[in-house]
Amino acid sequence: MDGPPVIWIALAVAVIIALPFVIEATRKPMTAKARMRAPGAFAQLSQGATHYRWYGPEDGPIAVCVHGLTTPSFVWGGLAKGLTDMGFRVLVYDLYGRGFSDRPGGPQDHAFFQSQLNDLLTDQGVQDDITLIGYSMGGAIATRFAAQQPQRIRRLILLAPAGTAPVVTGLLAFAAHTPSIGRWLMLLRYPTVLRNGLKREQSQPSSVVGINAMQEAELDWRGFVPAVWESLCGVLAKDMRTEHEQVQKGSIPVLAIWGEEDSVIPLRSSQVLRTWNNHVQTAVVPGAGHGLPYSHTTDVLKHIDSFLNDRP
Template sequence: MTPGGWIALAGLGLAALPAAREAVRTPVGALQKTAPGRFAELSEGRTHYQWFGPESGPVVVCVHGLTTPSFVWLGLVSDLTRKGYRVLTYDLYGRGYSDAPRGQQSPGFFAEQLRALLSDQNLHEDITLIGYSMGGAIATSVAAEEHHRLSRLILVAPAGMGHTLGRMATWATEWPIVGDWAFHMAFPRAHRAAVLAERTLPSTVQNIGDQQISELRRKGFVRSVLSSLRGTLRRDMQSAHRTLAAAQLPVTAIWGRDDRTIPLRAMGTLTQWNRDVRHIVIDDAGHGLPYTHTDQITRLL
């Protein structure tokens, strides 16, 4: 074989690496057989959900973030159900036990999943909606259109105020094909390193680090994260927040003073869009508020 042929062959091998990695990951169908909850058959795919607490309690619906599925809420769920709340958690498409449909994962894409789930569960009014990180942007999108169904909106370290993705993620989101390849190769190691760096943090969710890393072994997860970075986290939610201000829906935003993922300066941006938001800052807290500072969030709610 000529030198050019060897180069071409090597190039093909490198190009195939992401697909080869994806091929050995666990199909979501196999994971769904071990799911702890139930499934709603929605228009874009199966959505895994769980109910907790008394049937007669006030309803709280929780929307998780970019990389950590609904198990991120388990500590908060335990606290809320002891106080008599009825809590619904679910996995966003591409995470946990939910299907991973293709297509751009925009706020509208995720908002439609949540609206469909609420209808499937016959939830029509007096809902407390909680969104964490990217889930804050999703919850805001839904609240802007469905504020008549909500009693209040709680945002925990919310995205949507102009998210800084970091150099690698920004480059990957701006360059199709080449960016896809680079992200599929680099993200798993970066995600694992970020999770391991937080091993010493307190957590009300048992083995949360191991569970976060295990997401890397499911098919569709890495692709879904990249799609969400492109479709949701690069956008700001100014229009939706101004709609909420006009609707006068009670909104509370909870921030971690030491959060490096959603820096505290986002609070100022949100204040410009909706001056009626109640802001609460938790000292010595980073981005993992739902599981590192569960007690404080429970008291604030």
């Protein structure tokens, strides 16, 4: 009498467990055909293909931009134009697992992202005198690079940089700290979390046309959600105190720009950063949330221009 119900319950549990993995397996792979519509070019690096794009005059000083956890290099569209107007030669690229770059498996820790950045700079013949710009998780990646190779960095610009406080809380934090079921939870819940966040931002202005739709479209590609989870478990699981202290010792000029209303990396993080590097120049963009590079592009560029010209 008890046999059939037990079997059905077991089957239901098996379906629930398998469903997120099945959905992930049916997402579109990043293929050569998909890459035909990509702007820019590709570099075959040690961990896979990396999509990159140059903006601006070939003889300009080089600015390298590192994007954040979920939004690929298209996030720099508005800022890159402003930087080229300042005379910069701007390099943007997609971190592994995002945009048109490859989706290699395994941990996404600091060593993983440093290898990609080092490989790309070598491939492109970029040596030193770099203005390095990092947004959100890209701020942590950029800071680590500057701390390890200060001789290559002219200045460091950080936009709502990660590494001063936990980026996620609640269920996603549990997923990031519970490897046994964390990947399953991410595959199950993260697409809804991201879509809900994008809906809340629909009314924001943007210097990147259609950025919300492009962000949501990342969920269509196989490997994106696992990459986000690996980054939460890896590079974003560590604070950046040691690296910021090393940056100060290396005498690298640093500008940190914060959104006044950022709920992802709140403004109080600026105070933490100043305790680690009391030479950092701080700027706050009124009314800006975490999307300040594209929602408040003009304000961000004004602060960068002042920093470049040593104006308060």
